[in-house]
Amino acid sequence: MFASKPRAFNVGAVFLVCLFASTSWLLVGAQNNITNPTEVRALRAIKGSLIDTNKNLSNWDRGDPCTSNWTGVLCFNTTLDDGYLHVRELQLLNMNLSGILSPELGRLSHLRILDFMWNALSGSIPKEIGNITSLELLLLNGNHLTGPLPEELGYLPNLDRIQIDQNNISGPIPQSFANLNKTKHFHMNNNSISGQIPPELARLPYLVHFLLDNNNLSGHLPPELSRMPNLTILQLDNNDFGGTTIPNSYVNMSKLLKLSLRNCNLQGPIPDLSSIPQLGYLDLSSNRLNGTIPAQQLSQDITTIDLSNNELTGSIPANFSGLPNLQKLSLANNSLNGSISSTLWQNKTLNATESLTLDLENNMLANISGSINLPPNVTLWLKGNPVCINDNISFLQLCGSQSENENRIQSTTNSIAGCPAQSCPFPYEYSPTSNLSCFCAAPLLVGYRLKSPGFSDFISYKHRFEEYLTHGLNLDFDQLYIDSFEREKGPRVRMYLKLYPVFNASGNNEHIFNRSEVQRIRGMFTGWLIGDSDVFGPYELLNFTLLDIYKDVLITTSKSGISKKALIGIVLGGIAIAVTLSAVITLLIIRVRLRNYRVVSKRRHASKASLKIDGVKSFTYAELAMATNNFNSSTQVGQGGYGKVYRGTLADGTVVAIKRAQEGSLQGEREFLTEIQLLSRLHHRNLVSLIGYCDEEGEQMLVYEFMSNGTLRDHLSAKSKGPPSFAMRLRIALGSAKGILYLHTEADPPIFHRDIKASNILLDSKFTAKVADFGLSRLAPVPDVEGEAPAHVSTVVKGTPGYLDPEYFLTHKLTDKSDVYSLGVVFLELLTGMQPISHGKNIVREVNIAYQSGMIFSVIDGRMGSYPSECVEKFVSLALKSCQEETDSRPSMAEVVRELEKIWQMMPESDNGIPESSDTLPEKMTSPFSLASSSMVKNAYVSSDVSGSDLVSGVVPSITPR
Template structure:
């Protein structure tokens, strides 16, 4: 018997060791965040993939199994998971739509769906990806408006949506894209006024908005853009607008292209722009004479054709050293044509100059009429062409040069025996190798003729790619509408003459590196070549299979542990069977262990706050019955519950594995537990049991303020009620700022975070994003702000906090001011591209304030409404110092309240009456039994919860 027990113990010990090792290996094995895995599957489901490019998206883990186009961080973050860093799905013939689940890839840097056939709208949820740097959606069939939420991407460097069917205006929120350098939105149907607010963007270098439906005027403020290099707005309709004189002060501008924009008035003087290289103002209704100031020596192209210009040709158009094209055709210019235009130029064999002077009123030529070999002059349609001796200048237009001509490589001297496909001769050295084939385009080049710049371009590109000059062959180039220059590139492995180990192909790491330079836009921009775009990559046979880089190499620790443990497990298999039989006998004699239990954690203990067990929470919600669920969000699900003593509560249950939930759980307990104010939602208790984390609040039977301001609300609030709610909310926030110890900045004040109890008393909720105010330093000085990552909700965010990351008490004042505007107008902060602060300001300044007041609140005293509106706008000033303090806000609201009719018989602490004048009962109405009827359906993107604190996804 003793020997049997000994063997049993050995078997149990072996199995335990085996299990322990397996657990260790499993913990070391990095896997993709489950939220992101679910999101990727939803993204695939919304796409149509006829070529089966995403067929491996159902196999294994996205990061470790190298799903096509999914690139991950090569290390896990603090949460122990791998995260998607890039989604590279360029040119895969995908159709379908973009899933809103893209917004759950919250660590992504690059989102690339270029050159597919995807339709539908751009999901606003992309605005949740605060880490996003490159948004590349060009060359699809996307439609609908640009989401306002994209303007709150704090790290966005480039937005490329060109060549789609995007409509509607440019959102004002784009003025917050302080890190964005590239606006590439050409060839869409974008309409409306160019927002002058874009002039605040400090890093914007390229504005490509040509071929849209823009109207209105050209904002003079654009001259304040400190980094702008290219402004390209061709083929829009700024009917009656003039070119602002201030555009002549754009000190860094390299290219200004305003072709066919219905512009009128004179041409500004651009002679003060030191490096201007390209000027196209053709096909407008510009008048007056051409300014006499001398343009930059860098100028390659001047196109003023098809206007109504008068006067003569300025003398400073002669002798411009880089000039390739001067077009002043189809105007009303007169006088003498100076032959210096073509005689004062020096051209090498690859350079040429085209002078388009036709259809004006020129009567004579001063100087020699003989033109150099590489100069073409067109003068037909002018009186001077009545001279029969000017056939060389007045002949028919027949340009014998063709810019679309393909370049040729230098393989003619190579042996006639061709390289076997897919090998090709590397030009000059006649070396057989397999090239990388790149289809590439210059989107806004600063010249009209590429040939003189070809060698310069080769040096620029190979330097940017960190390749030798001999490794590049420009197979062809062709001008396309725009004008844009499409270039076919061939990149070859490095050939070294004295190296006996020459490789005829790139190794996989070099392929990944080179492609990453293109797809990550890591090749530096060039002043003369402008922005580029990747059109396609053609990987020949030796390179197929390396298009999806693996950010992890070798066998991971987890996998290695699995191999070792697997071997050991086989050796103790018999012991495992014995152990299983023993455990089975043991389980017959003991109650089943709850499957809900996870690894044990040390539960927190907080004085003064009741700790509930998991069992109590399950009982309160009928075992979390779906009928008790009243909301759901990023934190998890929210349930209406009844405690053992009959108290109604709202129970916010953290989603399993939710880092956001765990963080908010601790933050809310730490901040709410010591706070006690009638205008703050009370924390009843918490549950930290059996691996579950839940927060328990008082139940707010009348839901959120946003619900009652919704157009779907059946009983709109009267003005008196709205003023009471504003005053109560302000008092709650004032308590946070001045009486809480230490003071607290809420950071997420909004209408859906102001809840109403059974008596319509307003209470501020949701402290998941709150921060403690700064405390005095050793010298007793208290800092004015807290430096922190920007979080909150678009439309409510303090602009100065957004720009500087400095959170102050005035940040809450701004957000509350937006709530005040909602109370007065019934509008949402952002709706259909319109910002409530801007719309109300416009109405206020035009004397039309009552046109925006919510008509559903019935009659109201106009003087009280005016003062309330004035206070709201003061709270929403862009500059922090211009806003009142929260104490001043409360005082002003109390003053407005005292002005209300019949206030002598009431106090601000009295029981509130509904908008219908009926006294509100202390107990919830029967309509609130069961599922809360006040769950809003029109506030997208938030946790639509009645009586609880919604969770906000940080922007």
């Protein structure tokens, strides 16, 4: 009896061997295609140099890259001459990757697209990329890359596009870039590139877009650039060309559509640009240009003329009248004189979507000739001119302060007249084509940005843009829906798009794109296969988001060369042999499986039992589905790396926030259990409370108290209609610090949060600050038998770029001072309203520079109104001490709280904010304070952080600037 068990096992093993042997000979020669071993080793090295916090590349350890569909790895469908498959594209957009780029990238010798956009990579660009002679698209924008541009990149013979914008690249532009004879797009804006623009670049025959704005370029503007035969956009704003002039040769750029040289320290006269036949956008503002404005006949295509903030004299040229497409004429802050001709606006015919803004403030303009009756869509600003001194009441409305909000968000609502409200099951919604027939469809969600548009106001071009994009994507016009759009600095236009499948009368009422169509559309975006547009300029893909229903649709299987007939033969042969042998061993296999099943069931039961924690309720899926109307999209209020957050109402009427992990989400089992175990024993008024959880088969959800005033980041953003006062900001800082102090000193054992940021500080109905999101938290070291404990925990670096403690990042040693650093960054956000990292600039460095130069009040957020300067100075000092690079130089959290309480005691009685209970704030707080209206927050949620990983994992993005 005892001998029969190993014998049964051996029979099963023999069966498996026989089955494999019976079919493997059919596969030999028919399917021997694998990825080139050199490229496999390179991919493994590339992964080894990356920090994949969210495990997006976890399948890079399994199987063959091309035949096992490694994430982001796309291969040629057939083998090349050497008999191997080769990597064609490396598409790792928005994967929340950090670490560095490996030099082994240079071994992907057949690569055409290298895409690491919108991650958090640091270090320098490897010179070995210059070995990939097949490379066509080099896409590294939106990271934290540093160091100089390698000379070797200038020898890529097939490079079409280089995008390194929004990094920290420094050093000069290599002269070798003049060899990029096929390159059409140089996107290098928002870096720290320095030195002279190499005149040799004039040799580039196909360069179309030259974007180098927001760098540290110096020297002079090379006259030779006018020799570029196909240049359409020259954008060099915010550099310093040392008081030199605009070369007269630039009037010979016959194909130029946009010339933007804003704030470049240029002087001298404005060249006569009338010889540029299609010039549509001219921005020479914020320089030292002098003389008169040339009486030139500008292009009839021009939409924008901005010559403000110069030293121009003379009158407004008559030829500025009657330009049919003009949207903006800004001549403010010059020394122009004479009269203003009403033909500037009277000669224009505007439809309902068109507008014209004339900004003539702060000149010496004496009067208006002609009628001052302005059409409804015309805005005229005259403040600071002699014409406003006139007692004529007709001018009063034109002489006020300009209040135009250039960064407004404009959105639309997908409501289809005649269709019943909310009849589509999530994630379906009514398609815009529902005006023909009410049908439900699951859209593709696309984050999209126009990087250098040739206009000032998108509204009048919206219909034209829809025609352009749908034509470029080969879609019907009504398949595109613009969910929202927003003007950003640059200027740029960021938008969120929804693409819908077409109506199929023979199908059911729920429509989706098929696999091939999703792959085709995504390939059009990621391969930059949508044709360039004169007026819309270059674009960039911010995210391509798939709803749950499209899960795994982007997996592309490389063709192996096996015909269908051969594959059928293999399968049938294997089945025949399997049937022959199966009768011998079926009973034995069943016995083995039953035994394993008992073990697995026992483990699963033990795991469930471990989650039964006192004080935390275990909810069923049905209970939470009922609380959210079956997770209806109308109840969704946010998202993060784990999935989506919903507002729910429990059966007893309690309003809660439900954080639902998406299947295969970025929050793993460890983070889920960590948050439950930690929050179940943490009780403090400045920590968010965990009410319960759901851990049914395939579902992981956490249920929190609902925070009706959203996140601190919401209130500090540029979109906030009622930004908080200084008193309220100080109150939020004190509450946050007290919550973290509790974690460090009163929790047993103490806890290091590890992910403190403005989007993890939530505000309740009374604007009490509560720290949230403990998925990355770690327990502090436990004392040994002698009562001594290490000062740090050694761990893999996790957290959010911009908030990370530099010493922790370098040494992997996590301490309580790591939280102090992160909170210090939050303090700087409270003081300035700035993001931690924006346009390649770090908030700690920027505030330090202002502080040391005695200009600290120049960076303080002016939206918070008046404030006591002494309190602000002390708050700034505390914030900067907390952000010291050396751990020992930072205060402890207890010292932070004490200092904040001292600052609070210094506040005037009338500026004390909303009173809290006496156990949390000094007794001095007694008077109520009028806060920003809570109506500014549309929704509240547990965490509003939108990382790049969310944008590729199927999470619906909120409409927030990057």
